[in-house]
Amino acid sequence: MARKIKTEKAKKKTFVKVVVILLVLVLLGVGGFFGYKHFFGEKKTAQENKVVDEIKEFEYTLRERDSKYFKSEYAELKKILTAKEIDRKAYATQLAKMFIIDLYTMNTKVNKYDIGGIQFVYPEKKEMHSQKVIDTIYQTMLDDTYGDRKQELPEVKEVKVISTEETKFKYNKQELDAYLVKMEISYVKDLKYDTQASVIVIRENFDKEATDNDKLCVADFQPTLNPKY
Secondary structure, three states, X not given: OHHHHHHHHHHHHHHHHHHHHHHHHHHHHHHHHHHHHHHHOOOXXXXXXXXXXXXXXXXXXXXXXXXXXXXXXXXXHHHHHOOOOOOHHHHHXXXXXXXXXXXXXXXXXXXXXXXXXXXXXXXXXXXXXXXXXXXXXXXXXXXOOOOOOOOOOOOEEEEEEEEEEEEEEEEOOEEEEEEEEEEEEXXXXXXXXXXXXXXXXXXXOOOOOOOOOOOEEEEEEEXXXXXXX
């Protein structure tokens, strides 16, 4: 009887050992698989977004990922800024138009921190503007660092300028000369984003004497044709 009990105990120990060995082998196999994937598997390469053109005097750039529509409007801006005499109203209108195109063409952006149109914004307002966009328009945008984003995002098809008028804009208790540009926005596919915009454009160096070659920038925008200023 004692011998039988010992035999059963031995069988149980052997069974336990076999189970432990199998578990160890499984864990080693899983660890080896993921280790191989980590060290020898296909490496993801972050996408680049190189500058392909620059209007140096005004510090405006064109990048690889920019949409065809933005690229065509950039060419128009370049014509305006390289003319013998710069048409200030045309400049302000084109700047506002490109700002809106780039802001709402979200499918070309790497992530929600890649703010469209930021290069056109008045320097002291860039941080506040970026945070507002991140918290609202770009809030749900997924990352596309490696080009594997599976998310439908808007692309601007056309921006129709309704009007450009000279106006006054109050900034830091100063009343500045400005342009108010009103536009309507249409998209390649309607994903229920804003279809109207009003943009305020001012001289970047408004505290200095005005010249014909002054750089302009966006001081404010509202997604409506009836802004409150």
